[in-house]
Amino acid sequence: MTHYDARETRDPAERERDLLARLPGQIAHARSKAPAFARLLTNIDPATITSREALAALPVTRKSELLELQKGARPFGGFAAAGWGRMTARVFASPGPIYEPEGNRPDYWRLARAFHAAGFREGDLVHNTFSYHMTPAGSMMETAAHALGCTVFPGGVGQTDQQLEAIRDLQPNAYSGTPSFLRILIEKADEAGMTIPFTKAFVSGEAFPPSQREALSARGIEAYQAYATADIGLIAFETPAREGLVIDEDVLVEIVRPGTGDPVAEGEVGEVVVTTFNPDYPLIRFGTGDLSAYLPGQSPCGRTNTRIKGWMGRADQTTKVKGMFVHPGQIAAVLKRHPEVARARLVVDNPDLTDRMTLRCEVHGSEALGEALIASLRDITKLRGEIEFVAPGALPNDGKVIDDIRTYD
DSSP states (O other): OOSSSGGGGSOHHHHHHHHHHHHHHHHHHHHHHOHHHHHHTTTOOGGGOOSHHHHTTSOOEEHHHHHHHHHHSTTTTTOOSOOSBTTEEEEEEETTTEEEEEESSTTTTOTHHHHHHTTOOTTOEEEEOSOOSSSSHHHHHHHHHHHTTOEEEEOOSSOHHHHHHHHHHHOOSEEEEOHHHHHHHHHHHHHTTOOOOOOEEEEOSSOOOHHHHHHHHHTTOEEEEEEEETTTEEEEEOOTTOSSEEEOTTEEEEEEOTTSOOBOOTTOOEEEEEEEOOSSSOOSSEEEEEEEOEESSOOTTSOOSOEEOOOOOBSOOOEEETTEEEOHHHHHHHHHHOTTOOOEEEEEEOGGGOOEEEEEEESOOOHHHHHHHHHHHHHHHSSOOEEEEEOTTOSOSSOOSEEEOOOOO
């Protein structure tokens, strides 16, 4: 079967109707079962959230905030709708620590869809090298493989010699793990005069440039990547078309201007914000902190969902200028005072080792507008900055709101 299920090839309008029809119920569930959302959405009528425009008016909860929120309300900051017991199979600790639940359902993180697109099928033996200790990656991959009918060898991380011995004895045809550890296994196998039996691979957790993919393909290993997080599960996945990442069927993805909750124009780089339909951990407008952009059109593979370009950096561009933090939300606040400025970027440099801020604005400006912008920048950041007017379209489309180019040579 080419596709995981019939939903992948639905008419896009049907998919959008389905997602928006599910949205009010999920928001009502989050409000009633998750204390954090009961507080955040207290004045929201879930029945009115039936469009992307209505969703965009809700607050964004960013992953960067979770650590402090969880410290105040253990274990999940009040965002989980399920407690200990039959509904929650495991709890994990990602670096921070940030705690994440695993609900007691098959393929809890929905990664089976991405594994299927990578060519994994029933009867495969998957050598899984993601960690099984404290963090969820090992379980994320294993539960996906099991959902497809694969058998899994839980290799985990490290112990290269023992892993190669198991590979020699068991002859797994599939790999899951980071691309760098796959490269290490191949190099060690070459040194030992051993042939790696993998013909397919699912990689994540690191950048996976085309040069690495092509090098693996030359060895007879077809490798695919996906974009997933421990909080959300699968967000988007690569397909045989090799053109961007197709969004999963069970999340609602927005691309917003960093530091805000405002959706950007199609094609513009911004922060990935995801709303899930997970009943156990019902995250509404969850800011991943990752940058990406929508790709136009549909994938040649036949899947009709929207595509994103993949990971394009981090949205949290907070920096410190003259001992004070400046963050993207402050720049967004400046622009809200001056709607005639279409786009702007704060450039921080240090000529003569003295910090300097310059707000570059895409607008045909005037002296009066420049003075007003300087005043707003000083009022909001408590720092003096300069203004530079540039032509519309002159700023790079890379999602940066703050560009720190200081050097200290």
